Amino acid sequence: MISILVSLVLVFSLQLLFYSWWWIIVIPLALGFIEKDSVAKAAGGNGLGIFLLWFGMSVYQWLNGGEIIVTRVSEVMGIGSGFVLALATGIIGFLVAALAGYAGFSLRKVVIKEYQIS
Amino acid sequence: MRLFKTILAIAVLGVLFNLLNNNQGSIPPLGKFLNPFAGFWQNGERQDQLEEVLDVKGLRAAVKVVWDERQVPHIFAENTYDVYFAQGFLTARHRLWQMEFQTHVAAGRVSEIIGSKAVEFDKLQRRRGLLMAAEQTINYMGGFPETQLILQAYANGVNTWIETLTPATLPLEYKLLNYEPEVWSTLKTALLLKYMAWDLTGRNSEMDLSVIRSALGEDFVNKFYPKDTPRTEPVIPSGKPWRFEPMLAEENPPAFEPQFIRDLRKAEPERDNGSNNWAVSGKKTASGFPILANDPHLGLKLPSIWYEIQLHTPDMNVYGVSLPGAPAVIIGFNENIAWGLTNAGSDVMDWFEIEFKDESYAEYLYLNEWVKSDLRKEEIVVKGGKTVQDTFAVTRFGPLVYFGDHRLDNGHPTGLAMRWSAHDPSNEMGAIRGINLAADQKTFFTALEAFAAPGQNFAFAAKDGDIAIRHNGKYPLRGQDQGKFVRAGRDTTGEWRAFIPPDQLPSISNPWSGFVSSANQNPTGKNYPYYLGWDYEDYERGSRINERLEAMNNIKMSDMQVLHMDNFNKQAQLMLPFLMSQLNQQNLSEVEVEILGDLKKWNYLSDPHEKAAWVYSQWWLHLEQAIWSDELTLFGELRELPARSVTAELLLKSKNLVYYDNINTAEKEDRRSIINIAFQNTIEVLSEELGAYGETWELGRARGTNINHLLSVKGLGRPGLPTGGGVGIVNASKKDHGPSWRMVVELGDRPTARGIYPGGQSGNPGSAYYDNAVNKWVAGQYYDIHFLSSPDVTDQPKLSMTQLRNYQ
Numbered sequence: 001m002i003s004i005l006v007s008l009v010l011v012f013s014l015q016l017l018f019y020s021w022w023w024i025i026v027i028p029l030a031l032g033f034i035e036k037d038s039v040a041k042a043a044g045g046n047g048l049g050i051f052l053l054w055f056g057m058s059v060y061q062w063l064n065g066g067e068i069i070v071t072r073v074s075e076v077m078g079i080g081s082g083f084v085l086a087l088a089t090g091i092i093g094f095l096v097a098a099l100a101g102y103a104g105f106s107l108r109k110v111v112i113k114e115y116q117i118s
Numbered sequence: 119m120r121l122f123k124t125i126l127a128i129a130v131l132g133v134l135f136n137l138l139n140n141n142q143g144s145i146p147p148l149g150k151f152l153n154p155f156a157g158f159w160q161n162g163e164r165q166d167q168l169e170e171v172l173d174v175k176g177l178r179a180a181v182k183v184v185w186d187e188r189q190v191p192h193i194f195a196e197n198t199y200d201v202y203f204a205q206g207f208l209t210a211r212h213r214l215w216q217m218e219f220q221t222h223v224a225a226g227r228v229s230e231i232i233g234s235k236a237v238e239f240d241k242l243q244r245r246r247g248l249l250m251a252a253e254q255t256i257n258y259m260g261g262f263p264e265t266q267l268i269l270q271a272y273a274n275g276v277n278t279w280i281e282t283l284t285p286a287t288l289p290l291e292y293k294l295l296n297y298e299p300e301v302w303s304t305l306k307t308a309l310l311l312k313y314m315a316w317d318l319t320g321r322n323s324e325m326d327l328s329v330i331r332s333a334l335g336e337d338f339v340n341k342f343y344p345k346d347t348p349r350t351e352p353v354i355p356s357g358k359p360w361r362f363e364p365m366l367a368e369e370n371p372p373a374f375e376p377q378f379i380r381d382l383r384k385a386e387p388e389r390d391n392g393s394n395n396w397a398v399s400g401k402k403t404a405s406g407f408p409i410l411a412n413d414p415h416l417g418l419k420l421p422s423i424w425y426e427i428q429l430h431t432p433d434m435n436v437y438g439v440s441l442p443g444a445p446a447v448i449i450g451f452n453e454n455i456a457w458g459l460t461n462a463g464s465d466v467m468d469w470f471e472i473e474f475k476d477e478s479y480a481e482y483l484y485l486n487e488w489v490k491s492d493l494r495k496e497e498i499v500v501k502g503g504k505t506v507q508d509t510f511a512v513t514r515f516g517p518l519v520y521f522g523d524h525r526l527d528n529g530h531p532t533g534l535a536m537r538w539s540a541h542d543p544s545n546e547m548g549a550i551r552g553i554n555l556a557a558d559q560k561t562f563f564t565a566l567e568a569f570a571a572p573g574q575n576f577a578f579a580a581k582d583g584d585i586a587i588r589h590n591g592k593y594p595l596r597g598q599d600q601g602k603f604v605r606a607g608r609d610t611t612g613e614w615r616a617f618i619p620p621d622q623l624p625s626i627s628n629p630w631s632g633f634v635s636s637a638n639q640n641p642t643g644k645n646y647p648y649y650l651g652w653d654y655e656d657y658e659r660g661s662r663i664n665e666r667l668e669a670m671n672n673i674k675m676s677d678m679q680v681l682h683m684d685n686f687n688k689q690a691q692l693m694l695p696f697l698m699s700q701l702n703q704q705n706l707s708e709v710e711v712e713i714l715g716d717l718k719k720w721n722y723l724s725d726p727h728e729k730a731a732w733v734y735s736q737w738w739l740h741l742e743q744a745i746w747s748d749e750l751t752l753f754g755e756l757r758e759l760p761a762r763s764v765t766a767e768l769l770l771k772s773k774n775l776v777y778y779d780n781i782n783t784a785e786k787e788d789r790r791s792i793i794n795i796a797f798q799n800t801i802e803v804l805s806e807e808l809g810a811y812g813e814t815w816e817l818g819r820a821r822g823t824n825i826n827h828l829l830s831v832k833g834l835g836r837p838g839l840p841t842g843g844g845v846g847i848v849n850a851s852k853k854d855h856g857p858s859w860r861m862v863v864e865l866g867d868r869p870t871a872r873g874i875y876p877g878g879q880s881g882n883p884g885s886a887y888y889d890n891a892v893n894k895w896v897a898g899q900y901y902d903i904h905f906l907s908s909p910d911v912t913d914q915p916k917l918s919m920t921q922l923r924n925y926q
Contacts, residue, residue, distance in 0.1 A: 019285040021153035025135060057154035066162030069290070069884025073158050075833030076294075089152040089159075096134060096149070103127035110124045 003045025007031050007097065008053045015053075024050045028097040032104020042105035047098030055090025062086060146294045158293055160286040161884040169918045173925035176274050177203060181922040182909040188901060189879040189887045191920075192428040194909040198264075199271045201431045202445045204922060206275025209425055210302070213442035213881040214279065215289040216421045218299055219828060220443060221306040224313035225249050229500040231295055237498055237506055242385060244496045245510045247517040248316060251541045252308035258543035259304070265548040269304040272445035276302035290883055291829065297501075310443040311547070315540040317416075318461045318572040321386045323653055324469045325379070325534075326758040328603045332375050333752050342760040343602075345652035346644065348767045351661050353575055353589060353636040354624045356643025362622050364647035367597040371611035376471045376604040378524050378532045381755040390855040391416055392655055393460035394682075394848060395577035396635035396663055397585040399628065403673045407865045408579035411678040412449055412458025413857035415850045418825045420835055420889060422877030424448075424859050428906060429554070436554040437905050439859050439875065446550045449859060451871060451905075454557045455580045456863035460636045462573030462591050465651030466539035468600075468614075470515040470607030474531045479511040479518065483530075483608055489514070515607040516541055535607055537614060539592045544570035559584045559627060566590045567620045575636035581865040587634035588625035589641040589650075593618045596649045618648055633667045635660065637848075656763045658688040658846035675872060678862045683898035684848040685724040690734050693766055694722070697737070700793040709811050710801055724849075726818025726842040733815065735844060736804060738762075740796040741769075748781045762846065769793075817842055824854050825876055825892065827883075834883045836876075839896050849898075860900065868907075872900035 007028055014023045028046035035042040062070045062082050070082035079085050138149030151157045174181075181204045184192040191208045195201035210217065222228055226243030228236035259266050280299050292298060331339045393414040400406045416423055424439035429447065438450015449458055474491075475481040481488040491511035498506040511518040513535050521533025545568045552565025558580050566576060566588060573591025578584070594601075594614040605612035624642045626634060638655035666681055698717060706714065713733055720730035742759055745768075750757045759765070768775060769789065779787045787795070808814040818840030827834035841856065843849030850856055861873040876895040880887040891901070904917075911917040 015153070015155040019153070019156035021149040021156070022135065022139070025131065029131075054152075054154055058152075058159050061154055061159040061162060064162065065164035066159060066884065068886060068888075069158060069162045069882075072833055072883045076831055077833075089154060092138070092148065092152055096131075096138070099127060099131050099134065103124065103131050106120065106124040106127050110121050 003031065003035070003041045004049040004052070007046045007049030007101075011050060012053055024054070024093055024097050025100045028100035029104040032101035032106075033108045035101075035105055035108075039102065039105050043098045043102040046101030047094040050097035051090045051094035054093035055086055058086035058089045141296050147296050150296065151293055156285040158290055158884075161290045161293075161882060163880070163882060163885040169920075171921045171923060174207065174278060174922045175925050176278050177922060177924040180924055183208065183920040183922065184906060184909050184911050185918050185920065186904050187917070188426075188890070190426045190428070190904070192430065192904065192906045192909070194430045196431065198431055198434075199267060201429050201434070202268045202271040203275040203278075205427060205429060205440070205445055206272035206302070207279045207922070208275075209427075209440070209442050210276040210279035212879055213421055213425060214276070214299060215291040216828060216881045217276070217310075217443040218302075218306075219291070220313065221309045224252075224309040224316075226496075226498070229498050229503075229506070231297055231501060233501040234503045237500060240498045241496075241506075241508050242519070244498075244508065245517055245519045246316065246320075246536065247512070247519075247538070247541055248309060248312045250494070250512070250517065251312045252305055254541075254543045255308040255312070255545075256305050258545065259547070262545050262548050265545055265551065266304075268445050268551060269307055269547060272307065273302045273304050289881065294829075294831070307444050307547070310441060312540055314441065315572040317387045318391055318574075319466050319538070319540065321389060321391075322382065322467050322469065323758040324602065324604050325376070325382045328374075328376050329379060329752050330750065330757055331373065331603060334749065336373065342764055343652065343758075344764070345649075346640065347654070347656060347761045348763045349657040349661060350640050350654070350763070351657065351664055352643045353587060353639060353641040353660070354626050354643070354646070355629065355631070356645065358626055358643075360622075360646060364622065365595055365616060365618075367595050367600070367649070368611070370597045370599060371605075374471075374603070374606045376606075377526055378471050378520070378534055379753050380520055380534070381753075382469075382520070382534075383758075388417065388855060390845070390850075390852055391461060392638040392659075392850060394635070394637045394659060394663060394850070395458035395460045395575065395587075396633055396667060397456075397458075397577045397579040397587070398633040398667060398670075398673055399585045400583050402632040402667075402671055403864070405674075405864060405866060407581065408583065408585050409673060409675060409678055409862065409864045410451070410456040410458055410577060410579040410585075411682065411862045412460075412577065413682055413850075413860045414449065414459060415856055416858040418823065418854055418856050418858060418876055419828050420825055420877055420883075421828065421881035422858070422875050424875050424877075426873070426875070426879060428904075430906070434555055435907065437871065437903060438861070439873075442881070444547070446547070446554050448550060449861065450554075451863045451865075451869050452554065452556070453581070453869065454865075455562060455578065456865060456869065456871075457553060457562065457579075458577045458861065460575045460577075461638050462575055462589055462641065463638050463651065463654045464573050464589070464591065464593055464641065465596075465601045465653070466571060466573055466591065466593065468537045468612065469604045470513075470535045470537065470612065471532055471604055472513055472515060472518065472535050472607040473526055474511070474533070477531055479509075479521065479531065479533075482511070482513055484514065485609055491518075513607065515613070534604070539573075539594070540571035542570065542592070544568065544592065546570065558582055559586055563588065563625075575638075575641070577634055577636065579863070579865055581869075584628060585634055586625065586627040587636060589623055590625075591623075593623070593648075593650055598649050599652070600649065602652055622648070631668065635663045635667060637663055656689075656761050656846060658762075659848050659850065662686055662688050662848050675862045675864050675870065679860075679872070679898070679900055681848060682857065682860050682862070683843075685842045687722045687724045687731065687734070687844070687847055689738070689762060689766065689846045690720075690724075690731075691722045693738065693769070694720070694734055696770060697741075697793055697797075700790050701797060702790075702794055705794070709805075710798070713801060713811060724817055724842050724844050724847055726822075726840045727816050728842070729811070729815040729817070731817040731842070731844070732820045733800065733804065737797055737800045740800045740803075741793060744780065744787075744792045744796045744799075745777055749777055817844070821853055823851050823856055823896075825889075826854065836889055836892050839892065841896055860895075862900070869905060871903040871905060873903055874900050
């Protein structure tokens with residue numbers, strides 16, 4: 001739960017300030033790296049955190065003056081509705097962040113292990 | 119194993135990043151695009167944002183902007199600089215992407231945005247010399263400080279807006295295509311104006327006419343491609359005497375047969391670019407004041423080509439439509455006058471076949487000597503690819519637009535150079551500024567003198583009662599038929615040496631008929647002493663407008679609106695009874711009998727629900743093809759067909775004509791048989807296309823109008839609009855062309871005006887004002903225009919205000 005919240009809040013703050021989408025890679029990668037024990041927390045926590053953030057923010061934009069643009073882009077992309085589009089946005093966020101979290105976690109294991117051996 | 123998994127995870131992450139960060143073909147970079155903090159999710163628009171105070175750097179004083187219920191900005195500034203600065207700032211706010219994209223198209227820089235598939239387009243566009251012409255224009259502006267000030271103020275306004283943008287507030291199309299706006303410059307405005315000039319004057323049938331003359335002879339061309347087409351009522355009525363001593367043009371040189379044969383028309387602008395305008399004098403109106411109407415027919419796109427605006431300073435108050443990317447009002451009115459434009463159609467572009475010494479194109483033959491050409495090097499930057507180098511020659515006959523893989527009989531390389539009036543320096547922006555300020559006919563006509571290209575028929579009406587029309591532009595002095603065919607660029611014959619003086623251009627003021635009008639037809643009768651060109655619009659629209667205006671008295675603005683939407687098909691009225699009389703009734707199928715019944719009942723109104731209107735127009739096209747496509751398919755391409763009115767006249771008058779026979783069949787076709795064959799083919803083709811005879815055959819459904827997005831992105835356009843009208847009809851709505859701005863202005867103590875264009879003020883597909891006018895436009899409705907005299911809006915609840923404060 002905490003890992004979900006940490007990744008959500010961190011990425012939210014950074015994206016508000018600096019916009020770039022790839023914060024959903026950088027932060028989960030870092031959070032994954034400092035996660036010691038659980039691969040589920042590293043991958044799942046980050047994934048869910050970003051899913052909630054991107055899905056939630058999409059829905060917020062949609063409901064706050066975004067009805068027209070969401071309808072049009074749904075048509076451009078051949079997607080049935082704004083809800084599906086928001087869901088797709090969330091899922092892409094989930095996949096990227098979960099993978100990044102996993103990669104960070106995995107990297108730690110490799111780096112720390114090698115450090116211990118030497 | 120752990121190491122392998124880690125490397126794999128990081129590799130997959132890298133691939134994913136790359137996929138989501140870059141365009142994949144036409145798919146936008148999904149990571150960026152779907153990012154709810156900066157992607158398309160941020161392009162929604164709340165409607166309550168316009169009551170605001172903005173601090174704007176670079177203004178000289180405070181500016182008040184009143185927004186009306188359609189988001190038309192009414193700009194109140196204290197000085198000239200600020201009013202155009204604000205115009206640039208606000209136009210960019212609504213239309214930045216469109217403004218920039220159009221200038222990239224004009225400059226041949228599309229590859230930078232969409233990649234290698236646009237390289238050939240970019241090459242051609244650069245060889246046409248639009249950029250060269252725009253650069254010259256900007257240099258020339260150096261001599262006109264006021265014009266320079268206006269262009270610079272506008273550019274500064276645009277750039278001030280661009281500086282406010284964040285990744286989140288970028289217009290949608292930048293996000294779709296994954297690029298960012300660059301700094302706006304006065305050159306970009308010049309490019310836009312040159313692009314408009316090309317769109318309106320770039321169509322040319324010289325190559326086709328040369329090929330036709332070579333294959334079928336001089337007589338064929340003279341007979342079927344005349345300057346004076348049947349039934350045409352010239353813009354300036356034939357009876358008008360010309361009281362000046364004309365300059366003498368040279369005799370026509372002997373015919374020349376080009377060896378460099380191309381089909382030039384595919385890359386040329388649409389024939390459908392046309393327009394209507396007219397003005398009626400106070401003696402024919404209910405109010406006693408003149409009324410002016412205009413509807414320019416252009417390609418219909420979203421965002422719209424026009425942006426409505428009011429500009430107010432202590433010495434100016436003007437309202438109308440502007441081109442996003444250029445300052446001032448192009449078509450509109452002020453407190454004293456109103457004006458409207460139609461395309462002139464006179465010939466301002468000639469093609470010359472040039473003989474070069476070798477493949478370097480560095481020297482060409484002129485007056486029996488090798489003359490150096492000016493080699494212009496171009497770099498075409500390609501998104502996701504290598505920069506392409508291109509070099510083309512500029513000769514005294516203009517830039518070499520088409521060349522390569524062809525040699526003359528003597529082995530020398532050759533190509534086609536384009537001499538175009540818009541390549542010469544001129545100050546259209548200064549002219550437009552003068553028009554915006556004009557107070558009467560004299561000041562209006564004086565302003566027009568600087569408007570060289572594109573040539574336009576300017577209709578004019580003034581509060582003081584004057585009405586007038588002028589076939590305006592910079593037209594070369596030509597011998598008869600000079601410019602109708604490709605010429606050899608080897609000597610002085612065919613060169614442009616002088617231009618028709620402005621005071622000798624065709625124009626008329628306050629004619630006894632009480633009205634003036636134009637619809638792209640031949641500007642003058644036979645007694646006008648100069649040859650201006652030959653390829654004008656047919657008679658139908660012009661003659662319909664004239665017959666309606668003649669019949670009307672006590673005219674009100676609403677009568678002019680009705681005339682804008684007039685769907686009467688004069689060509690059908692002329693031809694349909696005759697064509698039906700030629701049908702062999704006994705051979706008709708059941709459905710053909712039913713269709714013929716509907717054609718007989720038809721009142722020639724091409725209304726959206728009319729099936730007969732669509733059937734007739736297709737029948738006519740099939741018939742034209744049946745007559746001409748065998749003779750006129752030359753060098754593998756179907757060449758320019760004779761005008762509708764010429765073919766119509768032949769059919770009505772000549773029972774036997776060698777051209778009726780299809781030379782590719784064994785049978786001998788005659789007039790009756792080709793009319794029957796064309797009818798049956800039409801029904802067959804339409805049945806296949808539209809299914810059983812029924813609703814799908816209605817004009818508004820079978821044709822209708824599609825207003826596509828500029829990039830043709832599905833979902834951002836408005837396809838399938840049920841419009842009526844068509845070719846040769848006053849309401850010139852077509853498949854993707856049509857009345858791009860309908861305006862009616864009644865002069866008076868204060869002018870009253872109505873107008874509409876098929877789109878909306880905002881270029882943002884996420885705004886309610888992106889396409890809000892489309893349905894009303896289809897229905898032929900208008901908006902009442904608010905022509906404000908002060909920014910005080912407290913008593914008008916529909917209006918809101920933005921204040922632009924000068925911020926240092």
